[in-house]
Amino acid sequence: MKRITSFCCLFFIMLFSMAQQTPALYTVTREMIPMRDGVRLYTVICKPVNNSGPMPILMTRTPYGAGRALPNDSTIDLSNNRYGKEQYILVYQDIRGKNNSEGEFRMHRPVNDPAQKGTIDESTDTYDTIDWLIKNVKGNNGKVGIHGISYPGFLTLTGSVHPHPALKAVSPQAAMGDLFLGDDFHHNGAFRLSYGFEYSYRMETEKDNSQYFPFKQFDLYDWYLRLGSLKNVNEKYFKGKVPTWNNFVKHPNYDTFWQYDSPLRYLKTAAVPTLHIGGYYDQEDITGPQLIYEQMERSDFQKWNHLVLGPWYHGQWEGKADSIGRIAFTVNTADFYKALELRWFNYYLKGIGDGNFDEVYAFQTGSNQWKSYATWPPKETVIKKLYLQPDRSLSFVKPAAANGAVTYISDPAHPVPYRALPIQATYGPKSRWRTWQAEDQRFVYNRPDVACFVMDSLTEDLTVTGKIIAHLVVSTTGTDADWIVKLIDVYPDTDPTDLEMSQYQLPVAMEVFRGRFRKNFSSPVPMVPGKAATIAIDLHMINHTFKKGHRVMVQVQSTWFPVIDRNPQKFIPNIFEAKESDFIKTTQSIRCNSSEPSYIELPVQ
Structure with a gap:
């Protein structure tokens, strides 16, 4: 779920890449936005230098680092960002407990019942952030969208559960589903050893995710074999200091811990228009987009729930996607997705276009062509x-x-x-x-x-x-x-x-x-x-x-x-x-x- 260009989210490539074309200049400011419990979250706000009127806000929340060492009021060129010339206010935020934000980090923090007094979670943090942005960022049009890949995709989903009135559309991409049944750490109860070991160490050793496990060899097949029983992980290496690993040990079955954490518990319907993105070859979160789409579809009375499936590994659609490994597709399949996502947010946040989106877009491998469907799976099968x-x-x-x-x-x-x-x-x-x-x-x-x-x-x-x-x-x-x-x-x-x-x-x-x-x-x-x-x-x-x-x-x-x-x-x-x-x-x-x-x-x- 987390592999975005060596643990840096792909939007940073888009955000800071320079292009040889007419510049799209943005000013950068940084804010510590207060949440309802007083914790402040580090937030980078990019606004077009030249704008033609009120603009929507497009936000990504992440545990991977929301900004580089840019001074306030600096100017950057976002010509290489597909939203750079589209008149959007672009916002990036560190979630609580990560990088420059305050508070305590919890892996995949679940959404609580909003009636629970004093509760905080990713949903409330998203709500509070949007509320602050709408009230304090000048020149916005009162409409907000959220998108993100991998963990930021999960944060997009959780941010839409109890949405702020200004949140008008989201696109969760490679968002994890249930962590015991089918994504990241388990598949059908089988534990994903190398990924669970390396990722939990990475995320919970340092606040900025800078610490890789110090393997002493290149090929790890024999290393994991010599590791022996899983009980050796804490005895030899983690020493009980990695909370997520401790949860693996304490909860080997699908008990109330996993059930409460599961997005299947709280993501019952699309509360705002939702465009799920997933890959057939996603090595980290192959299940989440499909699973959550299916669940939301059961009560999608407003026809807000849509799905895009492509021949992609984790997050590949944000780069070049004309092949995967030795398998060529004859076309850059990412171009279709990028145009669709832009059309999606332009419609819901700007009112541009007719809003005519097919239920599902699914690239057909083998024949190598995009297909669209009114129902999914198709009734004709x-x-x-x-x-x-x-x-x-x-x-x-x-x-x-x-x-x-x-x-x-x-x-x-x-x-x-x-x-x-x-x-x-x-x-x-x-x-x-x-x-x-x-x-x-x-x-x-x-x-x-x-x-x-x-x-x-x-x-x-x-x-x-x-x-x-x-x-x-x-x-x-x-x-x-x-x-x-x-x-x-x-x-x-x-x-x-x-x-x-x-x-x-x-x-x-x-x-x-x-x-x-x-x-x-x-x-x-x-x-x-x-x-x-x-x-x-x-x-x-x-x-x-x-x-x-x-x-x-x-x-x-x-x-x-x-x-x-x-x-x-x-x-x-x-x-x-x-x-x-x-x-x-x-x-x-x-x-x-x-x-x-x-x-x-x-x-x-």
């Missing part, structure tokens, strides 16, 4: 079941055999890497963290602990639009297990246009599920050795065309290291307290027969 066959093939025909299964041995002492080695520090030099979700999966497909199922070459295009759900019937010789499912587009055996892309295995959708949570996330139960269990895994929303001549592949595995911690595969009430002796080798079985079919649910157009 037909659900087809792609069955895993006992001979490791894939077919839309249910297995005929009464018995059939594919097995493999999962050993937590030799986990499957989630990307090709070397695995650098998440935000370290030469890190490939941003693009790993589009990485060629051939680096693991021939491992014996990765089960691969492959379809024959397609005789015609296959377009899949909407939510992908894997339905697995599985068993294990242990009492717990992780199940990772990947839906993959396999390129032709020979691609004459780009030989190096021949047989490329492009992951279209991937996700993990921790078996102990198959019944619910609050009360984990052991798996029974040898007994079949049915697990449904949400692989998220996609819009992808498998081209004629390509093949569809499904990979299933039980380790994904170190982005996901090693499941001991022996049920331990709290995996953060597991002993080294608790980690055991097990045999995993995927049932592929007529009575116990495993399949991928595909919404086909």
Whole structure:
């Protein structure tokens, strides 16, 4: 959720980049704006030197640093900012407890009930800031918008829950959803080890986020393996001084702590017009934009709730986005988003345009074109079941055999890497963290602990639009297990246009599920050795065309290291307290027969 150009939000690139064109000059002032409890928040205010009348305010709130060492009343050129010539007052603010702001920082501070006396949260801080700006910044037109990527996207959402009357539109981008179910720190209860370790240390060691964990090596696969049990983190390194890590240890299940923190508790509807932005390949917050959009859509009576999905890693839409890794899109997909967001705020904050926005804009990978939809997922789709066959093939025909299964041995002492080695520090030099979700999966497909199922070459295009759900019937010789499912587009055996892309295995959708949570996330139960269990895994929303001549592949595995911690595969009430002796080798079985079919649910157009 937090990877914005080495931990500096992308808006700083836009804010301070100089362009060789007619300058858009802005004056910069800095204020310490008081909140209702007396805490003051550091705020940078940029106003056009030349303006033609009252202007709206466009704000971003951030934990990553709201301004450089610019003196008050300095003048900067914002020609390279797409809002620079649009007559906006641009505001950037450090949230409480971070950088130049006062107060105490709390990671992902939840929104409280406004009736609670004396409550403060990101919602109240946003309200108080807007109220001060409207009353004290001369030349504003009484209308405010908020946008931001990653943590600032989350702050955009929380700022819109109980909105100030002047708040007219927001665009939360790569905003985190539920931190146990699907973003940042957990996916379906499986703990995201490398990210949770490195990010919590980064955010809670120094006020200005300047401290990276001091790894002594470049490739961290072996480092995390030698770390051993998660209980070693506090014993050897953190010493109980990182609050978020302590919360991981105290709350291994989806208890009241996670439920109260979840945006799903308080984001029930779009209180102001809301334009969600998300990426299919977002390595940090792939779930949030989709999850919150879905929830708000259930009560979107005013038609304020909209969604944009593109082929992007985390925040890529603010830069150049004509490719991700080796995958080219033939167009710069960011241009579409940038024009749309500008049109969005110009309409709601200035009254420019007709306000005619489609419900959802979703780039279609494979065919490489933008599509718009009146409903999402589209009503025109037909659900087809792609069955895993006992001979490791894939077919839309249910297995005929009464018995059939594919097995493999999962050993937590030799986990499957989630990307090709070397695995650098998440935000370290030469890190490939941003693009790993589009990485060629051939680096693991021939491992014996990765089960691969492959379809024959397609005789015609296959377009899949909407939510992908894997339905697995599985068993294990242990009492717990992780199940990772990947839906993959396999390129032709020979691609004459780009030989190096021949047989490329492009992951279209991937996700993990921790078996102990198959019944619910609050009360984990052991798996029974040898007994079949049915697990449904949400692989998220996609819009992808498998081209004629390509093949569809499904990979299933039980380790994904170190982005996901090693499941001991022996049920331990709290995996953060597991002993080294608790980690055991097990045999995993995927049932592929007529009575116990495993399949991928595909919404086909």
